[in-house]
Amino acid sequence: MKNKISEIFRKFLNIFKPTKNKVVRSDDFEQTTYILDDTDKIQNGETIISVKNLEVQFRVRAKVLTAIRKVSVDIKKGETFAVVGESGSGKSVFTKTLVGMLEENGNVSGGQLLYAGVDLAQFVENKDWLKIRGKRISMIFQDPMTSLNPLKRIGFQVAEVIRIHRGLDKKSAKEEAIKLLERVGIKDARLRYRDFPFQYSGGMRQRVVIAIALACKPDILICDEPTTALDVTIQAQILELFKDLKDEFGFTIIFITHDLGVVAEIADRVAVMYAGQILELGTAEDIFYHSQHPYTWALLSSLPQLGRNDEDLFSIAGTPPSLIEDVKGDAFAPRNVHGMEIDYYKDSPLFKISETHYAKTWLLDPRAPKVKRPKIIDEIPERVAAIYTGGDL
Amino acid sequence: MENTLIRDKLTNILKSIFIAIKRFITSPTLIYTIRRILSGLFTLTLILAVVTALIRLIPDIKLYDVRLYSKLAGTSVTAAENYKIVQLFKYGRVDLDGNRIPVIRNILQYIYNALPIPKSIPIRWDTRYTVVLKYWEGFSYLGTSMDTNKLVNEMLAERIGVSFRISISSVFFAYLIGYPFGIAMAKKPGGIIDRLGTVFIVLNYAIPALVFFLLMNKILGNPSGIFGALNLGYFYIAGDWRSLIAPVFSIVFLSVPGIIIWVRRFMVDQLTSDYVKFARSKGLTENRIMYVHVLRNAFVPLIRNVPAAFIFAIIGSYYVEVIWGIPGTGNLLISAIRATTPDVPVIQGLTLIYSAMSMIAFLLGDIVTVWFDPRIRLTHKGDI
Numbered sequence: 001m002k003n004k005i006s007e008i009f010r011k012f013l014n015i016f017k018p019t020k021n022k023v024v025r026s027d028d029f030e031q032t033t034y035i036l037d038d039t040d041k042i043q044n045g046e047t048i049i050s051v052k053n054l055e056v057q058f059r060v061r062a063k064v065l066t067a068i069r070k071v072s073v074d075i076k077k078g079e080t081f082a083v084v085g086e087s088g089s090g091k092s093v094f095t096k097t098l099v100g101m102l103e104e105n106g107n108v109s110g111g112q113l114l115y116a117g118v119d120l121a122q123f124v125e126n127k128d129w130l131k132i133r134g135k136r137i138s139m140i141f142q143d144p145m146t147s148l149n150p151l152k153r154i155g156f157q158v159a160e161v162i163r164i165h166r167g168l169d170k171k172s173a174k175e176e177a178i179k180l181l182e183r184v185g186i187k188d189a190r191l192r193y194r195d196f197p198f199q200y201s202g203g204m205r206q207r208v209v210i211a212i213a214l215a216c217k218p219d220i221l222i223c224d225e226p227t228t229a230l231d232v233t234i235q236a237q238i239l240e241l242f243k244d245l246k247d248e249f250g251f252t253i254i255f256i257t258h259d260l261g262v263v264a265e266i267a268d269r270v271a272v273m274y275a276g277q278i279l280e281l282g283t284a285e286d287i288f289y290h291s292q293h294p295y296t297w298a299l300l301s302s303l304p305q306l307g308r309n310d311e312d313l314f315s316i317a318g319t320p321p322s323l324i325e326d327v328k329g330d331a332f333a334p335r336n337v338h339g340m341e342i343d344y345y346k347d348s349p350l351f352k353i354s355e356t357h358y359a360k361t362w363l364l365d366p367r368a369p370k371v372k373r374p375k376i377i378d379e380i381p382e383r384v385a386a387i388y389t390g391g392d393l
Numbered sequence: 394m395e396n397t398l399i400r401d402k403l404t405n406i407l408k409s410i411f412i413a414i415k416r417f418i419t420s421p422t423l424i425y426t427i428r429r430i431l432s433g434l435f436t437l438t439l440i441l442a443v444v445t446a447l448i449r450l451i452p453d454i455k456l457y458d459v460r461l462y463s464k465l466a467g468t469s470v471t472a473a474e475n476y477k478i479v480q481l482f483k484y485g486r487v488d489l490d491g492n493r494i495p496v497i498r499n500i501l502q503y504i505y506n507a508l509p510i511p512k513s514i515p516i517r518w519d520t521r522y523t524v525v526l527k528y529w530e531g532f533s534y535l536g537t538s539m540d541t542n543k544l545v546n547e548m549l550a551e552r553i554g555v556s557f558r559i560s561i562s563s564v565f566f567a568y569l570i571g572y573p574f575g576i577a578m579a580k581k582p583g584g585i586i587d588r589l590g591t592v593f594i595v596l597n598y599a600i601p602a603l604v605f606f607l608l609m610n611k612i613l614g615n616p617s618g619i620f621g622a623l624n625l626g627y628f629y630i631a632g633d634w635r636s637l638i639a640p641v642f643s644i645v646f647l648s649v650p651g652i653i654i655w656v657r658r659f660m661v662d663q664l665t666s667d668y669v670k671f672a673r674s675k676g677l678t679e680n681r682i683m684y685v686h687v688l689r690n691a692f693v694p695l696i697r698n699v700p701a702a703f704i705f706a707i708i709g710s711y712y713v714e715v716i717w718g719i720p721g722t723g724n725l726l727i728s729a730i731r732a733t734t735p736d737v738p739v740i741q742g743l744t745l746i747y748s749a750m751s752m753i754a755f756l757l758g759d760i761v762t763v764w765f766d767p768r769i770r771l772t773h774k775g776d777i
């Protein structure tokens with residue numbers, strides 16, 4: 001009888017169990033062994049995350065939306081890797097797959113996500129993800145105003161992670177939390193430990209969020225447009241904080257933004273995303289000074305910082321394609337001023353330009369006509385130099 | 394030397410007590426509460442005024458027995474007139490000389506009578522209405538029933554108990570069932586529980602309440618039916634809690650959907666909110682997110698809704714009280730309205746307590762929110 005009751009009770013509680021995790025096995029499924037504890041052995045500059053042919057799909061009513069279309073990229077330990085692209089290009093989806101936080105209707109429909117050799121795309125249970133989230137890979141979301149529980153005290157929210165992941169008792173977790181809050185620049189952290197989020201300003205809340213994300217010294221910190229909602233001065237302070245913390249903690253940053261200005265501030269390497277693909281990949285220098293893809297040119301040309309007072313600000317005509325149907329050829333073709341016939345029926349491969357630099361455009365094919373880059377792109381080095389020397393453009 | 398030390402200590406303690414009291418008295422939350430109570434009383438007065446004025450719209454001719462009047466008039470016109478004046482006097486429309494009393498005096502009189510201050514009010518006269526035989530002594534006087542000649546105060550006191558019991562148990566069970574159900578639906582929108590719940594809600598809304606109550610009365614009460622063994626009976630029996638099962642079940646059944654819809658929406662909002670996403674990305678387990686974060690946040694809105702739900706249950710139980718023959722306030726209201734000459738004092742008295750209870754319910758809801766939600770809790774300027 002008692003067993004029966006407890007079983008019923010357990011069944012009832014199961015209602016509250018985690019929703020199923022939606023990771024579909026890739027074709028070449030092999031049981032990977034956990035070697036997560038070895039991540040410390042990975043040297044700076046070695047690959048820590050290797051994404052191979054990643055494809056992510058969402059079910060939208062009866063249709064299928066392919067948000068990530070065969071993305072491959074290696075992320076190196078200790079670098080700041082920026083992902084840029086227009087709204088809807090798949091930046092957030094890409095990072096959500098890294099922590100298994102796709103929405104209910106989405107799944108990884110192909111490819112691999114190797115983190116220190118473990119294929120995260122094979123994770124089926126929430127239990128597996130709990131070993132990763134917060135401890136190994138932390139994530140900071142766009143809106144600092146709403147990322148904290150409005151009805152829990154700041155201190156509780158920071159100490160909570162420390163207690164759960166590091167097993168500290170209440171008292172030492174509190175001390176640790178206060179230290180952490182002070183480290184991210186909360187003044188009077190001890191006094192304001194028991195404040196509620198609404199008593200903090202947006203910038204301070206973002207600092208708290210950063211403190212929580214760093215509480216367990218993760219290997220990787222993913223920042224999804226962490227500064228978009230903040231005003232420019234606070235934004236600059238937060239970026240500065242990221243740089244400092246990175247030097248101190250030595251984590252890898254994956255930084256998502258649609259602001260190339262921010263990228264220039266912080267990134268070592270940059271991936272330019274469009275319609276679920278990476279169109280150009282390279283070091284910050286490659287992308288800013290030697291970009292090869294017309295889409296990157298367009299993005300750079302629309303940067304207000306680089307514009308001169310006498311020029312009209314450039315904007316990209318047209319809209320991205322719908323990802324619900326199969327995209328035929330190059331997704332950017334209809335908006336490409338340098339578009340060619342072939343763009344419309346055959347997608348271009350990723351051409352290797354140098355050891356670090358890749359671009360996905362038929363313009364790099366030897367048979368393609370030589371096109372002239374926009375003047376503004378050629379002038380970027382001078383214009384940037386002018387900004388830094390304070391000269392007028 | 395020692396004395397001054399003790400005195401210093403004492404003054405210090407007194408000082409801090411004084412500061413604490415001053416803080417409490419000047420706390421914005423307390424001031425808000427008091428303001429709300431005052432404005433509630435004002436609204437209550439307004440409601441009473443409107444109801445009294447509306448009652449004055451009932452034509453005189455409905456307030457006395459016209460046949461008796463004409464019969465009396467056949468023998469003596471003065472007798473008939475006297476009968477009419479006395480009747481209208483009982484309703485407060487004329488004084489004993491037959492002069493009309495203005496509405497405003499009715500209103501003021503009623504409010505004065507209802508105010509909880511000690512007073513004595515004449516309630517019984519000799520046949521000629523010249524000598525007062527009996528005074529009523531007490532605080533709030535709500536009049537005497539036209540129908541039964543009983544004090545409205547007493548009638549209400551007699552009848553509110555059972556209505557209270559029904560409402561409290563209905564609200565309790567409705568929440569007990571609706572809350573977990575709504576959460577379960579929100580956990581997996583579009584899942585099996587969610588769909589079943591939706592079907593239940595739609596069907597539930599499709600059944601007219603009255604039909605449902607009548608059906609339940611017949612089905613649950615039938616001694617030779619499926620539920621015959623439970624011996625629930627068709628009618629309420631004072632002191633037998635089993636006879637309340639059927640009516641309470643019926644109310645619960647009909648009020649669960651509202652709770653489910655509300656909880657589900659609230660939960661879906663919470664579960665898709667940024668702070669839950671961030672909590673998940675921190676590596677918290679789903680159970681921890683649910684119990685430590687989301688459900689605790691649901692506490693304030695839950696408490697906030699309960700008093701109102703309770704009041705609506707009390708007010709809305711006319712059908713049930715009539716069908717199961719429960720001698721509660723709902724039943725009283727209906728018989729007061731249906732009487733040949735409307736039982737005005739009873740109607741007024743019920744209006745008064747219904748509105749007072751609603752005011753208190755909403756007030757409690759708001760006060761709970763103000764005291765428990767840190768975002769709304771009003772703080773001293775220097776506190777932040």
Ligand SMILES: Nc1ncnc2c1ncn2[C@@H]1O[C@H](COP(=O)(O)OP(=O)(O)OP(=O)(O)O)[C@@H](O)[C@H]1O
Nearest residue numbers: 058060065067086087088089090091092093094103
């Ligand atoms: N849960 C979902 N269901 C259906 N489609 C989705 C879902 N999440 C994302 N998508 C789609 O995937 C594509 C990529 O979305 P994503 O959020 O990654 O864009 P983004 O690059 O982060 O844009 P933004 O800069 O606006 O944040 C979009 O077309 C979007 O509509």
Ligand SMILES: [Mg+2]
Nearest residue numbers: 091092093224
């Ligand atoms: Mg996004």
